Amino acid sequence: MLDVLAADSDQGRVYRALTTRGRLSPELLVRDTGLAAAEVAKALVELAELDLVVEDSGLWEAAPPERAVSAALRSEEARRRELWRAGAELDRLYHQAQRGAGWTRHVEPVGHPARLITLTTRLQERAVEQVRWLDRPPYRSTPQNFRAQEEIQSRRMAAGVRYRTVYSQNVYDDPGLFTAMTRMAELGEHVRLLAELPVKLTIGDDEIALLVPEPDRTGLEGALVVHSSGLLNALCGLFETLWTLALPVAAERKQDQLSDRDRSIITLMAAGATDEAIARRLDLSRRTVVRRIAALLDQLGATTRFQAGVQAAKRGLL
Structure with missing residues (x-):
């Protein structure tokens, strides 16, 4: 639309x-x-x-153009409703699994955050077709972990495994993670961005998933391994829904690209961040952010913040 x-x-x-x-x-x-x-x-x-x-x-x-604008706004509202619906469905499935309603043999606790790293590596090594990732805070990786992840991901992508990752906009708060994301995108990782993600999730093919269902409350504690089951199918469906809703971030840099600052502003803006949040994340004054957003809307021929993000993404400027 x-x-x-x-x-x-x-x-x-x-x-x-x-x-x-x-x-x-x-x-x-x-x-x-x-x-x-x-x-x-x-x-x-x-x-x-x-x-x-x-x-x-x-x-x-x-x-009349008013009809097109109204239809686009309805489409965007439906997009947001679908995002909340997907999150609510995952919450229902998770609590159903916790109650042991037929899922027990398919779900097992990880036990310790260190084991989660081991399982993440094993999942990637065994993947044949694709690895799908929902990556959101809390971020606990060390520089050593970043290097190890880059090594295995580079090797697996070279072997033909497709990586698709939806990052939370908080990726801009972590310089190490943002740098790693950029490098992996340049090597072929497919990257998208959403303002918020409900869980941390890694899926290997359609065979196994690692789920951190309540990262804000428990951190990496309480992580689960989910084997082939209806719950795993639901997690795959959740990822695909969020992937559709997320904003693409292109690694390719065009000659008429935005400045690094403007790229960050428009990506955060399109992902739903407020002017105040953008100013805090990028260490800018709110007045500067407002002025740059107005200029970017004009430059991209856009009338709304979300439309500006869509335009920039389509032109390969993000």
């Missing part, structure tokens, strides 16, 4: 041409947008399904 508001997306180009030029034929849309005929045709079909364009006698006309 947000594609129609992105000026550089196919839907956005076609919709903007129709809103600014009036009724147009597909041939004129090809000329005005610079897209191929097949791309224009596909965008028109998608926009028609969203009820944002109509066709009459071979000419296409845009619906």
